[in-house]
Structures are given as structure tokens and as C-alpha cells.
Amino acid sequence: MSDKPTPLSGFPELLPEHRAVERAVIASLAHTFELHGFANIETRVVEPLERLSKGGEIDKEIYVLRRLQAEESASDSGLALHFDLTVPFARYVLEHAGKLEFPFRRYQIQPAWRGERPQEGRYRQFTQADIDIVGRDTLGFHHDVEVVRVMVEALDGLVRTVGLPDLSFQVNNRKLIQGFYRGLGIPDVTAAIRQIDKLDKQPADAVAALLVSEAGATDEQAQRCLDLATIRVADTSFVERVRALGVDDELLEEGLTELAAVVDGCAGAVGEHVTLEANLRIARGLDYYTGTVLEVFMAGYERLKSVGGGGRYDALASDGRTTYPGVGVSFGVSRTLIPLFADGVLAPGRKVPSVVLVALADDDSRPAADAVAQRLRARGIAAEVAASPQKFGKQIRYAERRDIPFVWFANDQHEVKDIRSGDQVAADPDTWTPTDQPTDQPTPEDTP
Amino acid sequence: MSDKPTPLSGFPELLPEHRAVERAVIASLAHTFELHGFANIETRVVEPLERLSKGGEIDKEIYVLRRLQAEESASDSGLALHFDLTVPFARYVLEHAGKLEFPFRRYQIQPAWRGERPQEGRYRQFTQADIDIVGRDTLGFHHDVEVVRVMVEALDGLVRTVGLPDLSFQVNNRKLIQGFYRGLGIPDVTAAIRQIDKLDKQPADAVAALLVSEAGATDEQAQRCLDLATIRVADTSFVERVRALGVDDELLEEGLTELAAVVDGCAGAVGEHVTLEANLRIARGLDYYTGTVLEVFMAGYERLKSVGGGGRYDALASDGRTTYPGVGVSFGVSRTLIPLFADGVLAPGRKVPSVVLVALADDDSRPAADAVAQRLRARGIAAEVAASPQKFGKQIRYAERRDIPFVWFANDQHEVKDIRSGDQVAADPDTWTPTDQPTDQPTPEDTP
Structure with missing residues (x-):
């Protein structure tokens, strides 16, 4: 091929x-x-x-x-x-x-x-x-x-x-x-x-x-x-x-x-x-x-x-x-x-189902990032981990290109950034819930 | 053909x-x-x-x-x-x-x-x-x-x-x-x-x-x-x-x-x-x-x-x-x-998605039966109306053959029968919720 x-x-x-x-x-x-x-x-x-x-x-x-x-x-x-x-x-x-x-x-x-x-x-x-x-x-x-x-x-x-x-x-x-x-x-x-x-x-x-x-x-x-x-x-x-x-x-x-x-x-x-x-x-x-x-x-x-x-x-x-x-x-x-x-009458959905990109500080922190993603998934929040530990600005643009609305930073403390508004707040992976989640993909429950 | x-x-x-x-x-x-x-x-x-x-x-x-x-x-x-x-x-x-x-x-x-x-x-x-x-x-x-x-x-x-x-x-x-x-x-x-x-x-x-x-x-x-x-x-x-x-x-x-x-x-x-x-x-x-x-x-x-x-x-x-x-x-x-x-290792699911069969007293009551079904559907409960006004015993067997667990009777008052247990109780189509609903078809929410 x-x-x-x-x-x-x-x-x-x-x-x-x-x-x-x-x-x-x-x-x-x-x-x-x-x-x-x-x-x-x-x-x-x-x-x-x-x-x-x-x-x-x-x-x-x-x-x-x-x-x-x-x-x-x-x-x-x-x-x-x-x-x-x-x-x-x-x-x-x-x-x-x-x-x-x-x-x-x-x-x-x-x-x-x-x-x-x-x-x-x-x-x-x-x-x-x-x-x-x-x-x-x-x-x-x-x-x-x-x-x-x-x-x-x-x-x-x-x-x-x-x-x-x-x-x-x-x-x-x-x-x-x-x-x-x-x-x-x-x-x-x-x-x-x-x-x-x-x-x-x-x-x-x-x-x-x-x-x-x-x-x-x-x-x-x-x-x-x-x-x-x-x-x-x-x-x-x-x-x-x-x-x-x-x-x-x-x-x-x-x-x-x-x-x-x-x-x-x-x-x-x-x-x-x-x-x-x-x-x-x-x-x-x-x-x-x-x-x-x-x-x-x-x-x-x-x-x-x-x-x-x-x-x-x-x-x-x-x-x-x-x-x-x-x-x-x-x-x-x-x-x-x-x-x-x-014709552009129907807008495209998001490119990936992920709602959160877990950023990666360095390669050694991948297991910790994986664990954060897994805790989010356990509560039904689709998440992926960055492919490589680039500078955070690059990781945010990586999320943007994929239409992922939130980037998670797991350093000394956990913080999550809504990249649409720029707001970044402290968050707990076991309780945080995405606000104003894009819903281009209505679930059956949304329908009459 | x-x-x-x-x-x-x-x-x-x-x-x-x-x-x-x-x-x-x-x-x-x-x-x-x-x-x-x-x-x-x-x-x-x-x-x-x-x-x-x-x-x-x-x-x-x-x-x-x-x-x-x-x-x-x-x-x-x-x-x-x-x-x-x-x-x-x-x-x-x-x-x-x-x-x-x-x-x-x-x-x-x-x-x-x-x-x-x-x-x-x-x-x-x-x-x-x-x-x-x-x-x-x-x-x-x-x-x-x-x-x-x-x-x-x-x-x-x-x-x-x-x-x-x-x-x-x-x-x-x-x-x-x-x-x-x-x-x-x-x-x-x-x-x-x-x-x-x-x-x-x-x-x-x-x-x-x-x-x-x-x-x-x-x-x-x-x-x-x-x-x-x-x-x-x-x-x-x-x-x-x-x-x-x-x-x-x-x-x-x-x-x-x-x-x-x-x-x-x-x-x-x-x-x-x-x-x-x-x-x-x-x-x-x-x-x-x-x-x-x-x-x-x-x-x-x-x-x-x-x-x-x-x-x-x-x-x-x-x-x-x-x-x-x-x-x-x-x-x-x-x-x-x-x-x-x-091999029968996996049991079949239900034959129809309906959870409720709305029984039909006579042909004239079809609009009323349709309305009951529609009120149930409005709350996400799948329902169908009996095809014809047979004797109620026949309509119950009709539900049984289709694996429909509940039969609804809309006469002077509303009653619903769980045909697995035989229990029949008064019910309101705007509030009743099926109990112990068969769940052979797990929703995505059931999965990890």
C-alpha cells in the first residue's frame, strides 16, 4: 500500500x-x-x-x-x-x-x-x-x-x-x-x-x-x-x-x-x-x-x-x-x-469523544497521568492522555485541534483548564464534572 | 416473492x-x-x-x-x-x-x-x-x-x-x-x-x-x-x-x-x-x-x-x-x-423492546390506549398497543409471547399487571415506573 x-x-x-x-x-x-x-x-x-x-x-x-x-x-x-x-x-x-x-x-x-x-x-x-x-x-x-x-x-x-x-x-x-x-x-x-x-x-x-x-x-x-x-x-x-x-x-x-x-x-x-x-x-x-x-x-x-x-x-x-x-x-x-x-448546514461533531486531555509533564509521569484518566473514565468521563510530554502550550493546542474542551494538569495539585474560556481551577479526579460539555452527540435520553 | x-x-x-x-x-x-x-x-x-x-x-x-x-x-x-x-x-x-x-x-x-x-x-x-x-x-x-x-x-x-x-x-x-x-x-x-x-x-x-x-x-x-x-x-x-x-x-x-x-x-x-x-x-x-x-x-x-x-x-x-x-x-x-x-450459552434478549403492552377493550378505545402508550413513551418507557381487542387473557398471552413484562388496562381506572408475578395494581401513566425491568439489553451506562 x-x-x-x-x-x-x-x-x-x-x-x-x-x-x-x-x-x-x-x-x-x-x-x-x-x-x-x-x-x-x-x-x-x-x-x-x-x-x-x-x-x-x-x-x-x-x-x-x-x-x-x-x-x-x-x-x-x-x-x-x-x-x-x-x-x-x-x-x-x-x-x-x-x-x-x-x-x-x-x-x-x-x-x-x-x-x-x-x-x-x-x-x-x-x-x-x-x-x-x-x-x-x-x-x-x-x-x-x-x-x-x-x-x-x-x-x-x-x-x-x-x-x-x-x-x-x-x-x-x-x-x-x-x-x-x-x-x-x-x-x-x-x-x-x-x-x-x-x-x-x-x-x-x-x-x-x-x-x-x-x-x-x-x-x-x-x-x-x-x-x-x-x-x-x-x-x-x-x-x-x-x-x-x-x-x-x-x-x-x-x-x-x-x-x-x-x-x-x-x-x-x-x-x-x-x-x-x-x-x-x-x-x-x-x-x-x-x-x-x-x-x-x-x-x-x-x-x-x-x-x-x-x-x-x-x-x-x-x-x-x-x-x-x-x-x-x-x-x-x-x-x-x-x-x-x-453545504455546512449540519455542523460537524467533535473529532474525538474525549472530554479531557490529561497533560503530561514528562515521560516518567505517564503512569500518574494514566491513573487520572482512569479515575475520570470510572465516572463515565471520556479521557485520553497526551501522546508526548511537549510544552503545555503545545499540549493545549493538541487538545484544541481535537476539539477536546478540557486539559487536566496533574502536578503537585490537580488543576483543570477549560480551553474555551481559559479558566483553570483546582479539581479532584474523583469528583470533578465537566461543565457545559459539548453535546454534538445527543444521547438517546436527549431525544423525545 | x-x-x-x-x-x-x-x-x-x-x-x-x-x-x-x-x-x-x-x-x-x-x-x-x-x-x-x-x-x-x-x-x-x-x-x-x-x-x-x-x-x-x-x-x-x-x-x-x-x-x-x-x-x-x-x-x-x-x-x-x-x-x-x-x-x-x-x-x-x-x-x-x-x-x-x-x-x-x-x-x-x-x-x-x-x-x-x-x-x-x-x-x-x-x-x-x-x-x-x-x-x-x-x-x-x-x-x-x-x-x-x-x-x-x-x-x-x-x-x-x-x-x-x-x-x-x-x-x-x-x-x-x-x-x-x-x-x-x-x-x-x-x-x-x-x-x-x-x-x-x-x-x-x-x-x-x-x-x-x-x-x-x-x-x-x-x-x-x-x-x-x-x-x-x-x-x-x-x-x-x-x-x-x-x-x-x-x-x-x-x-x-x-x-x-x-x-x-x-x-x-x-x-x-x-x-x-x-x-x-x-x-x-x-x-x-x-x-x-x-x-x-x-x-x-x-x-x-x-x-x-x-x-x-x-x-x-x-x-x-x-x-x-x-x-x-x-x-x-x-x-x-x-x-x-x-449452544445456548448466551441467553436471547427480549423479542421486542416494549416494556408495556397497552390492552385494548374494544376498537373504539384505541385512541385512549394510544394516548396511554404515548404518555409512557414520553417518560422513556417503550410501549405498544395490542393489535386487536381480543379477550384480555389472549392479550396477556400475546404479551407473553413477545416477552413484554407488563400489560396495562385502561378502563374506568388504570391498572398494570406484571405478567411474570401476576400482580396487578392501580397505576398512573404519568408516574408509574416499571419495577424489576428485564435488562437483557444493558445500556452503555451499565458498562464499566
Whole structure:
């Protein structure tokens, strides 16, 4: 290893001070998820290619594995890295169903890989945080409300403790759209949903033309679809506005009821920083959504498109005999944090966890300095000893470069200097407690 | 996804109740590492194949990546999954050196991949916990003592809080062996080290024969090598025993001094559960070790060979101009935990984090039940609401199956039942605190 390595495009790595913030984010998310009874799992990073490629659209973005120098018949050929956490979770549920309790609430915070072209917010390796609730045979609708509300709370915690920009949940319901289109008499409902999903990339009249050409709609029907898609409100007034469009359909009614329940059910959790709206143009292209659908956007970062999303899937997994319905929301940890670090929106944490640097008068005093550090650690105060007995001024600058706020001097008497204020006071390593300790790394206790 | 998946050999996955224990292990390790000022990093999981294959011996175990349907000239060809955390860490240090503070203490807890034949304790995907200290140009020897001591403390924490079997650190020093062999006049010192390393697999006389045939030793020299290799003591008395073998060499003296310093320096950290011995047959085959070497063994699991190991490498990384010496220890998280789970030595944790199940009288009372759960969560008590309003007996069994210790009844008055004892008492959701809460998942605060 004698050459200077160059960064790999699409595989971002964090410096320790940014990783500290990412760890705080993950700890905060995990804390909220666990408060709501979600158990953590990790799945292996590989799946049989066959299982991954059932999704269809993302074949060429999959990373396939082979063993170097393996024979063609090697048993591990046909494996590939997962490209999300949903496919492996569905497989995990099927494989371990006999040992799981349903409804099964799980959260999973792991990387996934896609060989797509790297750009801001899109990486070849990226970390996601997913929560899902899965039932066996059936899963009550109230779990839709639950899972959205839990993610609202979790992200609200991030805004408040880590300083993420404000976030907006945009929620819709597939039954509502499908029922509306059906009641309206659109010939190809699925094609219509796919076209409406393009509204964030194309102007309204282009989408109207596509509804006519691709979904068989009349101009009048296309206009009504667009009318539906423009409804966006933070309360349940969308129900009356949809009814005013004059379409009558049983599935539409069911969708209106469900969406209203999600909006109502989250009312106590949303607030100043995390908002939630019924946005009737949200469709999400993936075919397996069957009810609630949602996307999450970050204020000032609309260019990233959604930083999270999810919904209801009545057949998350099936082994032929049993079907497992699920509802879940995914949050893009890398997609969110890496642009925020790059823009300086999220300040870095400290470079090292140490709160105290124990200074070293000379090499012979290392055992004494070690003993001081150990007494501090015994009370939960992270400490390190200076690497070498430089002049004290140099040792203070050594602490400064590492973002260590306190320097301890163990000479005839013990003294500790707060290098931010310059104050230096006598102190006892068995009782001294750091004041105004930097808390860029919130502990789970700091979160709601 | 309509077929029942079968497990992939070598890619073990944990159920939620075992993952809870693994998370407790990782949290405990991280807590100790951070108390000592080690910063966390994660590296991307891929490295250029060229960099990985410099190790030489493990070529055929590497998993190489390619994009499905990628052209031969794809820019991401030539990437492979890392097989340990040391090679990527060395690359990380080189790549980010300008932004790191040295000596740089880091810990890294991530999976690695090897395409080797799966067996107990050896998996194709496995998680390791590594600590290393790296200097720029120089790195004081006292960091050898530090890094060993930190891992002793970290593993002692695991034995005491998670219930791992006792562990034994076996430490040696390459300078000691090399100096001894050189002073003895062995023609090929490196070959001799490689043969001595086989003592755990082959009988002494077979190794003696190999020393003669492969390292050019005389029978007399081979015997003295074996004499050295049999020395194993828990204190610094090895120094006198080595001197009694009558070999005089400067490097040998340096090795004796260093090894004695490690043994002395860890004396305050070792104890009943984690012991440390100078064991002069420990060599570790890898050529890059240049001083301290060590392996960690687990009581009753000697068949796994070492569950951890590490040492000093004077050239962990180099970019041609600057050399970065390092010293580190690695602990095999999967290698340790998975056999212990399989044998029932480590009890599983709870299946869900919830401490309270809020029972449901009927569907209409769900909002009230949600509110109770939310009041408990506001005080850090994990709670979930029953999925459906079954008979209370069924809801209690539902809690039992999930290892939830308390069931809350919110009728005319609030009552909570400890389903382990059967006790049911009146309770206020704003003040009640779970008593004797199961603590299979120790928080960082529980660790030393």
C-alpha cells in the first residue's frame, strides 16, 4: 500500500467528526423506534440475484458477486448486494416466519448498494433507516397511522436534537386515486397512476397529454385527474374537495376515509418542524403499494426529491400459502446527511469523544497521568492522555485541534483548564464534572 | 416473492432476540472505546481489488463485484468487498490523512466478507470490532500497552454485563522471537516464525522437523526454539526464563522489555474473567507485525482458535513519502456470538423492546390506549398497543409471547399487571415506573 488512494465516486466516507453526527442521528432514530416497540434486525447484505431481480426495473443497477478464482459452478455464484432494505426484509419474514411474532414491528438501519450514476443525494453505497409493520394474513389499517406517526416523531426528534432542516410528509392513498380514476371511467388506471407520478418532472399539460395517449383518458377525464392532483391540504378538508369533483366510487370512499385517518392520527405529532399534508398527486411508481403512500421532503432540499417514503403493500411477501401484508416508511440517512455536511448546514461533531486531555509533564509521569484518566473514565468521563510530554502550550493546542474542551494538569495539585474560556481551577479526579460539555452527540435520553 | 427462501450457508442472520444481545455487545464495546478517546468511523465496504489482493494469501476468498449488464469497461469493475477492517482502515488513513489528527485512535465495527468454506465461527459475512492507534512517522510504544489494555477492559465489560465466557489474552512480541532466533543463529528467521506458528495444529516434534527443513535450523536450535515457545506465564517472570536459555541479542532485549511493559501495564485491568499471559509461542503468521502480537481465546471455545488478535505494525500504511505505524486489536463479534447463541450459552434478549403492552377493550378505545402508550413513551418507557381487542387473557398471552413484562388496562381506572408475578395494581401513566425491568439489553451506562 505505497500509493496515495483516490476517492471512489459514489462511495462517500465520513470523517470522524461527521460520523459522530451520523451516529447521533442513528441513535436518535433507534431510540424513537424502540419506544414504539420496533425491534431491530440486520439482514445479510446479499440476496440471490433471482430474488432481487423480481423487482424488474433496476436490473442493471445491481452489484453481482463472484469469488475471485472461483469455479463457474461455485455455490455462491448468483448472489448480489441488496439495493434496498424491503426486499431482504420480505425474504427475512418468509424465512423466519415460524420464529417471529405477528404483527411484527422491525426497524433496520443498514447500507444498500446501487450501481447508478452518482450525484448529489444519490450514492452507490447509502444508508437507509426503515420501519415496517408486517402481519400474517391480515394487518389492521390502524398500523398505517401508527407507522407514519412513528416516523413523524422520529424525524421531529432529528430536527430538534441534531438540527436537520424542517421536513414535510406528503401523504396520499392508492385506493383514493384508483377509485377516483375508476369512478371517472379511465380505461387504464395503472397507466394513469404512472403518468400522474411524472408531475414533479413534467408540466401539467404534458402529463394531461400522456394521460390521454397512455391511459386512454379523454381530455375531460385528464383534466379531472389533474384537478385531483392539485389538492394539497394540511387537514381533512381534502375530503370535501374531492367529493366536489363529483366522482362516486366505493374504493374512492375507502381511500378518503383512510387518508383522513392518517392525517387525523398524526395531528398530535406534527408541528412547527415536521408537517404533514394530504397531497393527492403523490402516487409512487412502484406497483406493490395498495393503500397509504407517502413521500418526505426536506426544506431547502427539494432538489433531492424525496428523502423518505413508503406506504402500504397488501402482499409484502408470500410463500404461496401465506401472505404477509405490510406498511412501512424508509428514511434516507446518507441522502439527507451527506448534502447537509457538504453545504455546512449540519455542523460537524467533535473529532474525538474525549472530554479531557490529561497533560503530561514528562515521560516518567505517564503512569500518574494514566491513573487520572482512569479515575475520570470510572465516572463515565471520556479521557485520553497526551501522546508526548511537549510544552503545555503545545499540549493545549493538541487538545484544541481535537476539539477536546478540557486539559487536566496533574502536578503537585490537580488543576483543570477549560480551553474555551481559559479558566483553570483546582479539581479532584474523583469528583470533578465537566461543565457545559459539548453535546454534538445527543444521547438517546436527549431525544423525545 | 412467492417461494419459501432457504438459508444461505455462511451468511447467518439473527432473530430479533439475538440481535438485541448483539446490539448490547456493540454498545458496550463502543462505550469503552469512547471512554478512552477512540473515535468511530465506517469505511465503504468496497476497495479496489488491487489494494485488497496485496495481502497475497487470500486472493481466492475475495468477493469481486460487477454491475449486472455493465459493459466490460464499466468504471466500477475492479471493486471487491473488504475481507477485514485493517486494509480499508489503512487506505482511509492515507486518503484522509490531511484531515485527521495523529496519533489517531479509531474504532470500527462493521461486517467483512470472505468466500471461504463456512464452519463454526467462520462465516462468509461476519462482524468485527477493531481498535487501532495510528501515528504519522512515529508512534510511541506506550500505545501498544494502551490498545491492549483498552481491549481487555472492553471484553471484561462484555463478560460482566452480557455474560460472555471468560477470555484469555495471549501476548508475545515479534522482536523477542526474531531477536532470539537471530541470536541463536537460525538461518531463516522469517521461515522459523512461520513454522512456530503451526504449534497449535501440529505436535512439537513435527514443528521441530519443519524448523530444520524449512528454516535451516540445527536440531539443537530447533529444540531451543521449542523451549522458548513453551514459556507461558501471567507475570513478567518470562524475562528471567528467557535469559536462562542463554541467547544474547539486542532485539531480543528490546522485545523482552516491551512484552514486560504490556504485561505490567495491563495488570490493573485483568482479573477473574479476563486474563493475560505472556505466551512465547504466539507468532501470528502475517508478515506485517513488527512488535507486540496477541491472540484472544475464549474459555470452552478453544476450538474456534482465537476470537481476537492484533499487534504492532510499523508500516500500517505508506504513501511513499509518509509512513503510518499502527497498533491494534480486533475482536470477532460474529465468531464469538453465533456459536454462543447456537449452544445456548448466551441467553436471547427480549423479542421486542416494549416494556408495556397497552390492552385494548374494544376498537373504539384505541385512541385512549394510544394516548396511554404515548404518555409512557414520553417518560422513556417503550410501549405498544395490542393489535386487536381480543379477550384480555389472549392479550396477556400475546404479551407473553413477545416477552413484554407488563400489560396495562385502561378502563374506568388504570391498572398494570406484571405478567411474570401476576400482580396487578392501580397505576398512573404519568408516574408509574416499571419495577424489576428485564435488562437483557444493558445500556452503555451499565458498562464499566
